Amino acid sequence: MRVVLLEDVKGSGKKGTVLEVKDGYARNFLLRKGLARVVTAAVERELAEAQQRAQAKEEREHSRQQAIHDGLHGQEVEIAARVGEQGRLFGAITHADVAEAIAKLGFSVDKRRVEMEPIKHVGEHPARLRLYPGVDAEITIRVVAQ
Numbered sequence: 344m345r346v347v348l349l350e351d352v353k354g355s356g357k358k359g360t361v362l363e364v365k366d367g368y369a370r371n372f373l374l375r376k377g378l379a380r381v382v383t384a385a386v387e388r389e390l391a392e393a394q395q396r397a398q399a400k401e402e403r404e405h406s407r408q409q410a411i412h413d414g415l416h417g418q419e420v421e422i423a424a425r426v427g428e429q430g431r432l433f434g435a436i437t438h439a440d441v442a443e444a445i446a447k448l449g450f451s452v453d454k455r456r457v458e459m460e461p462i463k464h465v466g467e468h469p470a471r472l473r474l475y476p477g478v479d480a481e482i483t484i485r486v487v488a489q
Contacts, residue, residue: 420444
């Protein structure tokens with residue numbers, strides 16, 4: 344019997360997978376517990392439409408992140424911080440500080456997407472923004488005395 348999984352089933356497959364399983368397994372376990380549906384022509388159409396919607400959403404997100412990359416790659420972001428002796432900061436510049444400075448430029452970037460070394464001195468520091476798989480932007484963070 345051909346079924347489509349509605350949830351991940353250990354040992355069988357992931358959600359959305361179409362499987363050919365034995366009739367008893369399908370009737371007594373998968374269908375009874377609501378883990379699968381029998382594949383019909385209508386279900387196949389639904390699956391194809393859902394796959395097209397997911398692909399379109401993926402393409403929209405990729406193009407949105409690519410636009411952010413084009414706007415930020417190579418940019419310099421300035422952050423003012425309190426400074427002590429010899430240009431050493433009180434505290435450190437965090438990922439959230441960098442995301443906030445980028446937001447002031449008009450781009451929304453999650454702080455978890457910022458990769459950088461801890462910044463504890465005044466000066467220029469490189470950072471990488473992992474926006475999307477295969478879409479990384481390199482920026483420079485310039486820390487100045489407040």
